[in-house]
Amino acid sequence: MTVQIDHALEEIRRFRPSPEFAAQAVADAGLYEAAAADRLGFWADQARSLLTWQKPFTQTLDWSNPPFARWFADGELNVAVNCLDRHVDAGNGDRVAIHWEGEPGDSRSITYAELTQEVKRAANTLTELGIGRGDRVAIYLPMIPEAVVAMLAVARIGAIHSVVFGGFSADSLASRIDDAEASLVITADGGWRKGKVFPLKPVVDEALAKAEGGSVRNVLVVRRGENDVEWTEGRDLWWHDTVAKASPEHEAQAFDAENPLFILYTSGTTGKPKGILHTSGGYLTQTAFTHRNVFDLHPETDVYWCTADVGWITGHSYVVYGPLANGATQVLYEGTPDTPHPGRWWEIVEKYQVSILYTAPTAIRSFMKLGRQIPHDFNLRSLRLLGSVGEPINPEAWIWYRHVIGGGSIPVVDTWWQTETGAIMISALPGVTDLKPGSAQVPIPGITVDILSDDGEKVEGEGGGLLVITDPWPSMLRGIWGDPERFKETYWEKFGDKYFAGDGARRDEDGDIWLLGRVDDVMNVSGHRLSTAEIESSLVAHPWTAEAAVVGASDETTGQAVVAFVILKASQAERVTDVAEAADELRRHVASQIGAIARPRQVFIVNELPKTRSGKIMRRLLRDLAEGRQVGDTTTLADTSVMTAITEQVR
Numbered sequence: 001m002t003v004q005i006d007h008a009l010e011e012i013r014r015f016r017p018s019p020e021f022a023a024q025a026v027a028d029a030g031l032y033e034a035a036a037a038d039r040l041g042f043w044a045d046q047a048r049s050l051l052t053w054q055k056p057f058t059q060t061l062d063w064s065n066p067p068f069a070r071w072f073a074d075g076e077l078n079v080a081v082n083c084l085d086r087h088v089d090a091g092n093g094d095r096v097a098i099h100w101e102g103e104p105g106d107s108r109s110i111t112y113a114e115l116t117q118e119v120k121r122a123a124n125t126l127t128e129l130g131i132g133r134g135d136r137v138a139i140y141l142p143m144i145p146e147a148v149v150a151m152l153a154v155a156r157i158g159a160i161h162s163v164v165f166g167g168f169s170a171d172s173l174a175s176r177i178d179d180a181e182a183s184l185v186i187t188a189d190g191g192w193r194k195g196k197v198f199p200l201k202p203v204v205d206e207a208l209a210k211a212e213g214g215s216v217r218n219v220l221v222v223r224r225g226e227n228d229v230e231w232t233e234g235r236d237l238w239w240h241d242t243v244a245k246a247s248p249e250h251e252a253q254a255f256d257a258e259n260p261l262f263i264l265y266t267s268g269t270t271g272k273p274k275g276i277l278h279t280s281g282g283y284l285t286q287t288a289f290t291h292r293n294v295f296d297l298h299p300e301t302d303v304y305w306c307t308a309d310v311g312w313i314t315g316h317s318y319v320v321y322g323p324l325a326n327g328a329t330q331v332l333y334e335g336t337p338d339t340p341h342p343g344r345w346w347e348i349v350e351k352y353q354v355s356i357l358y359t360a361p362t363a364i365r366s367f368m369k370l371g372r373q374i375p376h377d378f379n380l381r382s383l384r385l386l387g388s389v390g391e392p393i394n395p396e397a398w399i400w401y402r403h404v405i406g407g408g409s410i411p412v413v414d415t416w417w418q419t420e421t422g423a424i425m426i427s428a429l430p431g432v433t434d435l436k437p438g439s440a441q442v443p444i445p446g447i448t449v450d451i452l453s454d455d456g457e458k459v460e461g462e463g464g465g466l467l468v469i470t471d472p473w474p475s476m477l478r479g480i481w482g483d484p485e486r487f488k489e490t491y492w493e494k495f496g497d498k499y500f501a502g503d504g505a506r507r508d509e510d511g512d513i514w515l516l517g518r519v520d521d522v523m524n525v526s527g528h529r530l531s532t533a534e535i536e537s538s539l540v541a542h543p544w545t546a547e548a549a550v551v552g553a554s555d556e557t558t559g560q561a562v563v564a565f566v567i568l569k570a571s572q573a574e575r576v577t578d579v580a581e582a583a584d585e586l587r588r589h590v591a592s593q594i595g596a597i598a599r600p601r602q603v604f605i606v607n608e609l610p611k612t613r614s615g616k617i618m619r620r621l622l623r624d625l626a627e628g629r630q631v632g633d634t635t636t637l638a639d640t641s642v643m644t645a646i647t648e649q650v651r
């Protein structure tokens with residue numbers, strides 16, 4: 001039987017947990033029963049059993065001022081102590097916390113005792129630099145252990161980190177520094193990517209020249225790339241001159257559960273990224289709970305690897321906070337999956353005997369393209385659980401993941417969540433739930449969701465609707481930094497006290513949830529969120545551009561791809577002789593303004609854009625075109641001939 005037929009049959013099948021897996025599973029069906037019987041009591045139990053509180057809480061949820069939730073608010077804890085010191089105190093100081101693998105092949109294994117000491121040193125350095133509770137620290141680092149150390153050191157002293165993904169441009173970094181009024185930036189000279197050093201410190205220098213607020217007093221620099229950097233005396237400090245020499249003694253203070261932990265910027269429907277704010281006790285409870293139960297973590301024996309960068313929420317919750325709160329041993333890898341060879345990831349799985357792997361569908365699809373021989377050259381038998389996040393995983397990729405990477409019989413969990421939700425919200429529980437390829441399946445215990453029509457009616461059965469979260473959850477965002485109005489408008493205006501996620505969804509006859517993609521102007525490229533408005537304003541900022549429209553077109557590997565339609569200014573249009581070159585210039589421009597992840601796959605130079613009589617651009621028609629489909633209904637256009645003209649220009 002061919003593989004394709006196998007796949008087609010399995011897509012409609014459910015996979016029962018094997019009795020062996022179920023017998024050793026961390027999760028059991030009792031979790032659902034406990035949460036259904038007493039939802040708040042369930043979360044309070046999790047908070048008490050998974051975390052160590054310096055001052056126990058007596059109140060679980062305060063929802064007296066919706067949509068501003070407070071969880072465990074009268075309790076006090078230190079997040080870093082929960083991720084570090086308590087494991088050492090429990091006698092697990094010698095357990096490896098991080099097996100770090102640099103892209104050029106250098107590596108370091110760091111125990112919990114060592115990581116704790118390093119974080120204490122860094123906390124002392126931050127304090128010496130005048131950073132205290134509530135201050136904002138921007139972190140712009142490659143995937144090196146110091147990224148984890150920096151985040152935990154900031155948490156340890158009650159300050160707030162804002163990690164900016166190392167692929168973002170100087171402009172993006174500057175606007176994030178300004179919005180949060182960061183007083184310190186922690187960066188590296190450079191990091192390794194695709195066999196080369198990419199500079200980071202020079203980008204920080206450029207960003208600080210651009211940042212208008214002037215809030216940054218110091219830049220702390222880790223040496224990693226060994227690339228040349230310029231130095232601003234009095235402002236710039238080397239990590240090895242400061243942190244490495246600081247005292248390893250540090251008494252951690254307890255902070256209240258609602259003390260802010262971090263801000264993480266994410267794209268919304270406007271041009272300006274939103275600073276999503278998360279706090280301490282509730283966030284750590286749900287990240288620890290989901291990390292333990294969704295990934296079936298046995299901290300004594302498992303080796304866990306989440307391939308996300310710490311610059312994204314997945315890196316925050318499932319590289320740093322969840323795994324370390326649970327005392328897990330994990331792999332941290334600096335580079336790209338195909339450097340120096342296409343089997344690099346599988347080599348790492350074999351080397352460290354990785355047992356739990358968490359990655360994104362886009363990565364799985366690109367491995368599928370390369371073929372099964374590459375993973376087959378490595379011994380992947382240590383794997384016993386696979387996870388997926390970031391976008392819907394098509395059943396074919398799910399099956400490939402399970403068979404080719406997982407050897408055919410281990411669970412695959414598809415986890416739905418968002419920067420805003422802080423932790424996993426919808427997923428199977430391995431060992432408990434029958435698995436169904438392509439569906440994220442069911443809300444985790446203690447989470448309640450619904451699917452509603454545009455006017456708030458429940459959508460039953462196969463018809464699709466809008467995904468809402470009906471009750472507050474511990475790791476929910478507490479707001480948008482500096483913009484409470486935008487927080488209310490974006491998530492709470494549509495359905496009152498229910499959280500509007502921005503995703504379409506449907507529930508099948510078994511009650512399993514299928515995610516249908518974003519319903520707003522947010523694109524999902526390789527599992528990363530990008531805003532059409534943000535890329536449009538970047539294009540319009542180019543001196544040649546008169547007008548621009550951006551759509552997310554479906555793409556075999558990246559899920560969606562950015563496709564732009566641009567009208568050049570009349571003065572420019574006459575001068576442009578080579579349209580391809582002009583398009584390339586605009587693609588480069590977006591990459592330099594926002595970051596390489598936002599670079600459009602295609603830019604089409606056109607004479608007109610399809611608009612309604614009220615002047616709204618009809619992106620739906622442009623998407624049809626970008627995806628090579630017959631263009632849909634054009635009757636609401638102000639000028640129905642426009643689409644014909646554009647189609648001719650594009651094809």
Ligand code: PRX
Binds near residue numbers: 313529
């Ligand atoms: O559209 C959903 C999609 O990613 C969005 C959240 O993006 P971000 O905040 O960057 O967080 C990504 C990692 C948690 C969601 O609104 N998404 C995420 N996971 C899934 C998904 N869509 C379908 N299935 C998933 N498992």
